[in-house]
């Protein structure tokens with residue numbers, strides 16, 4: 001079955017620049033001489049180190065255990081010697097614990113390679129393999145996957161959606177994964193449907209990826225009516241999980257609610273492949289496909305990168321800069337995080353490294369609001385960005401709260417569309433943090 005022309009209300013069209021890297025199929029980047037593995041590569045409690053300075057470790061060995069139920073273990077991405085446990089600035093800006101490991105260049109395996117693909121695995125076994133492999137949402141959110149696959153009992157799940165929208169400009173890591181591993185993605189969907197007890201599964205892809213659509217459609221042949229391809233109209237932010245649920249199923253996740261509230265679980269393409277690697281083949285998560293791109297680079301491309309590699313090392317390996325960098329972003333230009341240094345390290349959430357030129361990064365003049373209403377028209381959450389941004393600027397948290405500031409998904413569509421270049425998303429993000437902190441204090 002194939003659903004077509006699916007979409008959501010609001011959103012906007014953004015220049016894509018995907019052609020910079022979409023022709024590059026993922027190739028492995030050699031591991032660097034030293035990796036720095038942070039303990040907070042996910043949402044939730046940081047992982048707790050299991051090793052100490054001087055310990056010998058192997059590639060894929062668990063070196064840190066989950067710090068709680070909403071947490072994930074960390075595995076070494078190389079074999080070698082632990083140099084120490086340090087504090088390190090993560091790509092998201094926090095100072096976190098990290099394990100430094102000197103690479104011995106041997107890639108000695110620290111896990112057992114198996115083939116369980118024909119085994120009759122129980123749901124508990126599959127969840128345990130996913131949890132122990134340290135799998136988290138690889139679309140950027142980093143939510144631990146074993147938790148997502150166990151929704152509350154009062155919200156049974158009937159639908160799994162594999163999110164292949166990849167609506168952020170520049171990024172192509174999911175596109176190339178779908179083109180090269182469509183069978184693995186279909187196998188991952190079947191696994192997740194079994195774990196969650198879902199009757200229906202969709203692989204949802206934006207219509208600007210015809211090769212991925214063709215590959216997945218072929219892989220779905222003969223798999224039955226309960227798994228289908230869902231072709232989405234290309235529009236930002238179609239990859240947001242609530243927007244993709246609405247587009248594919250017509251269901252609206254209530255404000256502040258989780259996808260499970262409407263019987264859905266959404267997982268990213270990379271996460272889906274990692275689930276298959278862990279459940280069937282025993283492989284922990286210690287590397288991923290990263291789109292290394294931007295007009296400031298000589299050779300934008302997709303690389304399979306070991307976690308703990310610095311941005312500087314990735315950029316050098318990818319062919320270096322063609323011109324002076326104006327801004328370096330972890331992720332895409334809309335929802336990614338600007339980096340202060342090329343010493344930030346890749347982790348499980350890092351789908352892209354984008355380097356803008358000086359001209360592209362030049363700040364634009366901010367003019368007064370002309371009440372054109374365009375920010376309201378594009379907001380996928382149906383907020384009034386101009387009112388919330390103005391309330392945030394005046395630090396009037398009652399007005400911000402009354403206008404649902406906390407429902408903002410920080411997609412950046414309002415800032416992108418504003419003809420006056422007003423920093424709407426930045427102001428709303430600030431207001432959201434303040435209102436959430438205020439509400440926490442009241443509890």
Ligand code: SF4
Nearest residue numbers: 379408409411412414
């Ligand atoms: S207000 Fe928030 S959700 Fe709405 S367009 Fe702006 S950033 Fe996106």
Ligand code: SF4
Nearest residue numbers: 369370372373375418
């Ligand atoms: S898009 Fe910009 S100029 Fe137009 S109403 Fe919104 S804030 Fe004002």
